[in-house]
Amino acid sequence: MKRFLIGLIFSITAPASSLAQSAQAVPGEFIVKYKSTSSSSSVAKVRTKLAMKSASVQKAFAGMGMYHISLKAQAGEAQNLEDIKNDPDVEFVEPNYIFTKVDDASSSNNAQLYVYQSSYTYNEVLTNNIAQNDNLYHQAPINVGVTSTWSQITPVSPTNKVVVAVVDTGLDKNHTFFKSVANGGSGALWVNTREYNGTAGVDDDQNGYVDDVSGWNFISNTNNFLDDDDHGTHVAGIIAGVAQNMFARPLQESPIQIMPLKFLDANGSGTTAAAINAIYYAVNNGAKVINNSWGGPNYSRSLHEALAYAYDQQVLIVTAAGNYHTNNDSSDYPMYPANYDVPSNIAVASASQYDTLSNFSNYGANLVHVASPGERIFSTLPGDVYGYMDGTSMAAPFVAGMAAMALREAPNMTGYQLKQAVMNSVDVRSSYNGLVSTSGRINANALIVDAKNAVATVSSYQPEYKAQLRGVASDSGGSAGGCGLVSTAIHNGPGNGQGPTPMAGVMVGLMALPLAVWFVLRRRDPKHQRKHERFRMSSQIRVMVGDKELVGSMNTISQGGLSFNTEEALEKGGIITMRITSPDGHEMIEVQGQVVWSEQNQAYGVQFANARQGTLAMIQQWTQNLVKS
Template sequence: MKKLLLLTTVLFAFSFVNAQDFSKTRLIVKYKETTNAKSKSSIQKILTNKNFKNSRSLSFSNNKKKSKQNNEILLFTFKDEIDVLKTANELKNTNLFEFVEPDYIGTGAGKKGTENFTTTPDDALFSRQWSLHNDGSFTASPSTNDADVDMNLAWDITTGNPDITIAVLDSGLRMTHPEMSGRVWVNTTETSNGLDSDTNTYIDDINGWDFVNNDNDPTDDNGHGTNIAGIIAATGNNSIGYAGVDWECKIMPLKILDQNNNGFYSNWIEAINYAVNKGAKIINMSVGGSSYSAAMETAVNSAHANGIVITVSMMNFNNSALYYPAAYANTIAVGSSDSDDKRSNPFFWSATSGSNFGNHIDVIAPGNIIFGLASNSDTNYNGYWGGTSQAAPLVAGICSLILNKKPNLTVEQIRTIIRESAEDMVGTATEDTAGWDQYYGAGRVNAFNALQKVLSTESFSTKNYRFYPNPTSDYLLMSTELNDVNYNLYNILGKNVLQGKISEGKIDLKTISKGIYSLKLQNGLESITKKIIKN
């Protein structure tokens, strides 16, 4: 038993090795369901010895003043710096916690250009937006005609819906920008009176929240978030600046990155929960951290269970390393392409940068040299950014247009549409191979194709099918309504490794190797694609 305990301790400590930076005064924890009040009191000696300050919930509640339940994720804060890894191990070894982990620091996945372009096209700058319409004339980088998402064709079908809210978890937003006039989400249950009118403990959260500084002003002090929000939602056809993908949706600005483009996981978790409970239909997270967090995955899974799409960036290190939240099964992970349809490799800002790739990628989207809105000016439209940060919000905008046409689609149905409507084999031949591949995923997204697919689907099921556990080591269980439905399982090379019909609400995965797979279910005109992880 001692050897087993030692091994557990070593493995737990090893999981933190080579991780990124984290707070020296905080831990993120979740009690086991079986932990009672008496058991909790037994850890007070550990906490007292560490100069414990307080505990607060990262979960959303209409009244956080109520007693905390064991299903809540908590943030433990200490008055002084502690040995975080040692303390985490001590708490974990009490066997009272589902998880105990550092409050890691992640970063935004895009960088701003160091120079500005000075030429101003006559047509309100739309010609700079090669990502939306590319005729090959974009001069800032090698460009190929039609290396775009066919946005102008998509707008013939829909330009958006003001009833759809997209939460942008980033460095904030220039709240007064004319391109965002009338486009910022309003919390109708709150009153600006210095009180917590909607009893959610966020005082006067009328237009979002700043989780970095814990106040109701999510103003951007970096620039990253304003650029992201503009890609999604800059008002189109208004004779100024640029056009976002969705001209009608509302943006819920939730500030989770500081002025240096860094942020704690705890703020990311709390902001996800806030967005879920305040009615966002889509969450964009152009951020990433190299350390796995069970707490953040719990928040992501909660959003998914509530039918909320989360689009995320793959990061920019030109490798296959896992970054979170992109590596979670229930996010849509987006890589970046250039104006010639090649994978961004490198980005304009570093010769060693590049769009990350790997088994967890879903699609790629334009993301290099993306002009947009400025966080420090209402009239400067000469700034540009590059990274998978800029690719993810484009996909978020497309998801919003899809929901406008079919509001009852599930997250997995939307993922299927995004993937199956993507353009394949348009990039570098050695990377962008037929079918899914680890560099381009299912291909470069196409907004027009996606909307055409939605409109042409005669019978698309709207049932919220369940797939669990995911990750799994043996069986994948699912809703019994899927019995007798055909399935195909594809590995990262696009090879079909398993197929058949679902029986007794499960698929036997014991014979396949560990890894990430794409499960496609087909039932007549209905199809669902799901990312599956085999442990």
């Protein structure tokens, strides 16, 4: 059951062939947490204990009581592991699971072409008139008030910059925008001054990382965090772009400093340990906000502990809600890290330019908090260019950026208070009722005004919090029992073993839509317009007319519309909402349209109205192997 659901969630960005992935972990590697009250709470004692079991410590997360360990491959490995697990001082042991990005399957040719065709140099940005101040993010109809904050913020000084960690695929630090002010950039890249002024090859600030001048790569364990994807650079640009017009020249000095922490490689692979490492590094090296534009359906206790640690250190955690148009509140479709109930974790859905939920965006009346622009967002890309991306990946960094700006105005705010402030400053819209907990879409200007007013009155506060699985019961109870290492996590759930599957089949998705989307957009360009190819497709369609729901069967589908049969009578000219199941039955899209023709045998033709690019991209994927009509 669960495996099917994983497939369903990720199949939006992956073809069917990549769905059947089994749980993967780094052989012989585990994450162990010791009880904080135990006699083993000192790192030296733990190291000694682990050494007796032939386990070497790859990384001690002393502040969290957690250890990333490696067991030597030898005859006694299983017994040693069992002994560690059974140590009464041990709280839990979890495998070091491998994250697998699954939206990369379609990216080989299309992505290359996309970058070539749709990225803009600075000069092209100017000639294409993209850099209109008030339309910078192409969200003009929903004014999130970013540009109107610029005249109100406290001027930049060396002491009032806020560090935002971007846990992602890295950053192109050679992009003009991220260069130092002296080199014509905004200085938006974090600088670790002791390493910057220190000695090459020496860990000048003694934080365990040699020459971590402005970030770290937790895959290669080097200071080379260059972005071999596009994702991290785009996300970072959105965050820093909240503070200024990135196309103004000369660039202003950035009040935000991006700390790039690379934990996914070019293939989208990373490990739980790398993610924890990145979060631990962020917290311990001065980040006040951590942006996480990635996620997957599996619970990890050790990742949960890392976020709880960030919370304890008053750090705001911003997470993307996901792009699967599923309900994060549902036990069948959980999304982590968005769903961790850490009180400074704000989960962000995507808003369309019509101030409605993007039709790819996840939602959740409890677990998703705010909506934020996530369609056709323009930002930095590697290679000193700029381009568009869609996704909750793009929605989250707006929140991270504006939260950082609010923190400059009211530096006493804890991550907990900052989250409340963001939630309290939204514009409530009925279109978000029941979809996000605030029923609102962010308003950066309102947040800054609130933060400035709060300076005198706000004193730091946050409630106590302990990481513990509180998930709702699901039908997947014993399904993770095979690995036998996560019993503590399972047993912490309600109902004696009922709870979200702890990392059963670990996948992670970057929350940006596949680049194929822009292919479809290009085809919709009037220059390329021609009659849409129709394909025969037989699957179920559900049609909402007013408060009535009809079930029908699909006949044909194209980029422009579809036809179907239903026994009910439909009015020609009427606007209907359709939920269409994919040919393989694994996906569903929702799209609106107008009934444009009907036949006596109760066949209807519908023309799509305002179909989102994500929807059209999915239809394109669905129809690749279908017969033309």
